[in-house]
Amino acid sequence: xxxxxxxxxxxxxxxxxxxxxxxxxxxxxxxxxxxxxxxxxxxxxxxxxxxxxxxxxxxxxxxxxxxxxxxxxxxxxxxxxxxxxxxxxxxxxxxxxxxxxxxxxxxxxxxxxxxxxxxxxxxxxxxxxxxxxxxxxxxxxxxxxxxxxxxxxxxxxxxxxxxxxxxxxxxxxxxxxxxxxxxxxxxxxxxxxxxxxxxxxxxxxxxxxxxxxxxxxxxxxxxxxxxxxxxxxxxxxxxxxxxxxxxxxxxxxxxxxxxxxxxxxxxxxxxxxxxxxxxxxxxxxxxxxxxxxxxxxxxxxxxxxxxxxxxxxxxxxxxxxxxxxxxxxxxxxxxxxxxxxxxxxxxxxxxxxxxxxxxxxxxxxxxxxxxxxxxxxxxxxxxxxxxxxxxxxxxxxxxxxxxxxxxxxxxxxxxxxxxxxxxxxxxxxxxxxxxxxxxxxxxxxxxxxxxxxxxxxxxxxxx
Numbered sequence: 001x002x003x004x005x006x007x008x009x010x011x012x013x014x015x016x017x018x019x020x021x022x023x024x025x026x027x028x029x030x031x032x033x034x035x036x037x038x039x040x041x042x043x044x045x046x047x048x049x050x051x052x053x054x055x056x057x058x059x060x061x062x063x064x065x066x067x068x069x070x071x072x073x074x075x076x077x078x079x080x081x082x083x084x085x086x087x088x089x090x091x092x093x094x095x096x097x098x099x100x101x102x103x104x105x106x107x108x109x110x111x112x113x114x115x116x117x118x119x120x121x122x123x124x125x126x127x128x129x130x131x132x133x134x135x136x137x138x139x140x141x142x143x144x145x146x147x148x149x150x151x152x153x154x155x156x157x158x159x160x161x162x163x164x165x166x167x168x169x170x171x172x173x174x175x176x177x178x179x180x181x182x183x184x185x186x187x188x189x190x191x192x193x194x195x196x197x198x199x200x201x202x203x204x205x206x207x208x209x210x211x212x213x214x215x216x217x218x219x220x221x222x223x224x225x226x227x228x229x230x231x232x233x234x235x236x237x238x239x240x241x242x243x244x245x246x247x248x249x250x251x252x253x254x255x256x257x258x259x260x261x262x263x264x265x266x267x268x269x270x271x272x273x274x275x276x277x278x279x280x281x282x283x284x285x286x287x288x289x290x291x292x293x294x295x296x297x298x299x300x301x302x303x304x305x306x307x308x309x310x311x312x313x314x315x316x317x318x319x320x321x322x323x324x325x326x327x328x329x330x331x332x333x334x335x336x337x338x339x340x341x342x343x344x345x346x347x348x349x350x351x352x353x354x355x356x357x358x359x360x361x362x363x364x365x366x367x368x369x370x371x372x373x374x375x376x377x378x379x380x381x382x383x384x385x386x387x388x389x390x391x392x393x394x395x396x397x398x399x400x401x402x403x404x405x406x407x408x409x410x411x412x413x414x415x416x417x418x419x420x421x422x423x424x425x426x427x428x429x430x431x432x433x434x435x436x437x438x439x440x441x442x443x444x445x446x447x448x449x450x451x452x453x454x455x456x457x458x459x460x461x462x463x
Contacts, residue, residue, distance in 0.1 A: 001024065001025075001026060001313070001314075001317050001319070002026055002075075002076050002077040002101065002313065002316070002317060003026075003027070003074075003075075003076050004026070004027045004028070004029060004073065004074065004075040004076060004077075005017075005021055005026055005027070005028050005029070005075060005076075005077045005078070005079055005103075005313070006028070006029040006030075006031065006066070006069065006070050006073065006075040006077070006078045006079070007028060007029070007030055007031070007041070007045070007078075007079050007081065008031065008060065008066050008078050008079065008080045008081065008084065008085060008091075009060065009079075009080060009081030009082070009083070009084060009086075010031075010032065010036055010039055010041055010060060010081075010371075010382065011039060011040075011041060011371040011382070011383075011385070012369050012370055012371045012385065012386075012387060012388065013081040013082055013083075013293075013295075014030060014041035014045075014081060014371075015040060015041050015044055015369070015370075015371055016309065016369055017079045017081065017309050018030070018041065018044050018045055020307055020309040020310050020313070021309075021313070023307075023310075024310065024313065026313070027046040027047075028045045028046050028047075029045060029046065029047050029048070029049065029069065029070075029073045029075055030042055030044070030045030030047070030048035030049070031048065031049055031050075031051050031059070031060070031066060031069055032048060032049075032050055032051065032059075033050070033051055033053070033058070033059040033060065034050065035379055035381065036379070036382075037050070038376065038377070039371060039376075040371040040372075040373060040376070041371060047073065049069045049072075049073065051065045051066070051069065052065055052068070053065045058084075058381065060084045060085070061084055061085060063085065063088075063090065063091050063094055066078070066085070066091075067094060067095075067098055067100075070098070070100055071098065075100065076100060076101060077100060077101040077102075077103055077313075077316055077317075078095055078100055078101070078102055078103065079103040079309075079312065079313075080102070080103070080104060080292065081292075081293065082292050082293055082294065082295055083383065086104065086291075086292040086293075087110065087114050087162075087290070087291050087292055088110075089107040089108075089110040089111045089114060090107075092104060092105070092106065092107045092110055093107040101316045101317075102316075103270065103312045103313065103316045104270045104271075104291065104292055104312075105215075105268050105269055105270050105272065105291050106267070106269065108267070109266050109267055109268045109269070109291070110291045112266055113266060113268065113272070113289035113291050114289070114291050115160050115161065116158065116159075116160045116161075116198065116287075116288045117135060117136070117137065117160045117196070117198055119286075119288055119289045120133070120135060120198075120286065120288075121135050122262070122265075122266065123262055123274075123286045123289075124286075126258065126261055126262045126265055127258060127261070128255075128258045128259070128262060128274075128286045129283065129284060129285050129286060130285060130286045131200045131201055131203075131277060131285040131286065131287060132151050132200070132201045132285075133147075133151060133155075133198060133199050133200035133201060134147050134198045134199045134200075135198075136198070137160065137196045137197065137198060138157070138181065138197050138198060138199060141177050141178040141181050144157070144177050144181050144199060145174050145177050147199050148171065148174070148177065148199060149174075151199070151200075151201050152201065153171065153172055153173055153202075154170055154171060154172045154201075154202040154204065155170075155171050155199050155200065155201055155202050156168060156169070156170055156171070156199070156200045156201075156202045157169040157171060157180055157181060157184040157197050157198075157199055158184075158197065158198055158199070158200060159184065159187070159188035159191070159192060159194070159196070159197060160188075160194065160196040160197065160198055161188060161192035161193070161194030161196060162188070162191055162192035162194070163288065163290075164191075164235070164236055165234045165235030165236050166187050166188065166191040166192070167184050167185075167187045167188030167191060167192070167197065168184065168235055169181075169183060169184045170202055181197060184197050185197055200287075203277050203279055203280075203285075204438075204439065205280050205437045205438075205439060206230075206277040206278055206279060206280075206437060206438055207228065207230045207244070207246050207277070207278040207436075207437050207438065208228070208229045208230045208232065208237070208275070208276075208277060208278075208438050209226050209227070209228060209229070209244055209246070209247060209275075209276045209277070209278050209284060210226060210227050210229055210273050210274065210275040210276065210290075210294075211223055211225070211226050211227075211255060211256060211259045211273065211274045211276070212224040212225060212226075212227065212271070212272075212273055212294075212297070212300045212308075213259050213260070213262075213263050213268070213271070213272045213273065213274060214263075214270070214271055214272070214308075214311060214315075214321075214325060215263045215264070215266075215267075215268040215269045215270065215272070215315075216269065216315050216320075216321050216322060216325070217269055217315050217316075217318045218320070218322065219264065219267075220264075220322050220325070220326075221259075221260040221261070221263035221264045221268075222260065222263075222325040222326065222328070223255075223256035223257075223259045223260050223263075224300055224304055224306070224325075224328055224330070225242060225243060225252065225256070225300065225303070225304070225330045226242065226243060226244050226247055226252060226255075227240050227241065227242045227244070227294075227296055227299060227300065228240065228241050228242065228243075228244035228245070228246070228247075229275075229296065230436055230437055230438045230440060231425065231431070231436065231440050231441065232438055232440075232441060233348045233441045234348070237295070237296065237338065238337070238338045238340070238418060238421075238422075238441075239335065239336065239337055239338070239422065239425065240296040240299055240335065240336045241299065241333065241334065241335040241336070241396075241399075242299045242300060242303055242330070242333070242334055243303075243330065243333065245396070245434030245435075246278055246282070246434070247278075248282075251282070251284065255276070255284055259274050262274070268291075269315055270312050270315055270316070271292065271293050271294075271297070271308055271311065271312055272289060272290060272291055272292070273289065273290040273294050274286060274289055275287045275288050275289070275290065277438075293308065293309070293312065295338070295385070295388070296336050296388075298334075298336060298367060298369060298388060298390045299334035299335065299336045299390060299392075300330075300334075302332070302334035302365075302367070302390060302392040303330040303331060303332050303333070303334050303392070304328045304330050305328075306324065306325075306328065311324075311325070332392055332393060332394050332395070333392070333393055333394070333395050333396045333398070333399045334390060334391065334392045334393075334399065335390070335391050335399050335400075335403055336388050336389065336390045336391075337388070337389040337390075337391075337403065337407065337418075337422045338385055338387075338388055338418065339370070339372075339385070339386045339387040339388065339389060339410070339412070339417055339418060339419060339422075340384050340385055340386065340417065340418045341353075341378045341384040341386055341415050341416070341417055342384060342416065342417065342418055343416035344416075344418050344420060344421035344446040345416075345420075345446050345447060345450075346416075348418070350380070350384050351378075351384075351415045351416040351417070352377075352378045352379060352380045352384065352415070353377065353378055353414060353415045354375065354376070354377045354378075354414050354415070355372060355373070355374055355375065355376050355377075355378065355412060355413070355414045355415060356374065356413045356414030357374060357411055357412070357413040357414065358372050358373055358374045358376075358411070358412055358413075359409070359410070359411040359412075360387070360410065361389070361405075361406040361407070361409040361410050363402075363405075363406065365391065365392040365393060365402060366389070366390075366391055366402065366406050367389075367390040367391075367392070368387055368388070368389055368390070369387060369388045369390065370386060370387030370388070371386070371387075372386040372387055372412070378415060386412070386417065389403075389406060389407065389410065389422075391403040391406055396434070400426055400432060403422075403426050404423070404426045404427065407419060407422050407423045407426065408423060420446070421446050421449070424446065424449035424450060424453055425444070425449070427453060428444060428449060428452075430443075430444065431444075
């Protein structure tokens, strides 16, 4: 096992990794930028070091600065978390050159699956159904229009180099294409330093389903089931659950076997996620791969009994994990609610500021992964995720009841958060029936849910 691990991230995911390292007896090194010196992960690491970066860039993206800390602190492994450098093959490659284990896939596997275009081509060859679209970058608006006419409107323009809704545009006709393509390219270039755009058919009433995969250091591949991630705003997830109400046992088995075949063929190690869209007819189409740990990994941990960060550490240390992974039989149901510093009644607009009161719910099968605390000032320059409320139960109905109670007890004042919206969602009949799609937030805006809810807890909210 490693002697010392540097966590190249911040906030709740840094704390999440630190907790597993502490349980396994592995010392940790945290990093932080000047504006982040009061972030909770700084005090929880065994040793924390301020990043010395040049210019005005975000320190967590500065490979040289992070490697400098790693060498000075003599760490033998780096965990990238999610976001920032977690899917940058250059970072994985640099770690390899420095003799530091990167707790993620190899640079080659990351390049193969990290680019959406190359991932689509690769998965198609493995036999995984892919969304109808282009396998080559779009060169001109005329080329994009020709491809869209071939596939059929509406279509989605998507950035090859990243996700999170950036570089994505929904296009309904030829007249919208040129402006949409220019806008998507500019946003993708700014966000990912990669303006490459491709095109896919848009499924407007689809469901977003992803499969958790693991590859070990001995060439074995495992699929740990699926997660439903259809409740989204701005193409970014805010509620996830497992298993999905829409995936049959037969479909789960078929797609899981294809995912495992892809992991083996790619020589992929560590954690990864294959994301799909499900059509109204129940067919799954591959979208992209996430070559890192996911924000929503805790719900898979709840139903499998695994610590996925522990799996990453063991795989990176070449410790056998085949027996533990092969024995997994997911049981029960789990949901995750992302607690963001956003005002859901103002189009989910970010709400940075000082938290005045912070009280987390507790109880049987209730878990909170967070870096928030009373007095913490939520910054403007980073993602505004404060916490993840994770609820587990024997079935979906039990989880819904437990989640409702936990959300009602979750208290954050001083800033607006997504908690009120979550409280409304778990009381909504469409969500409770499991018949929702990626259009859920558009079809159930916070103001409409509030009007339909006769409940004193919501008095004054959103007004």
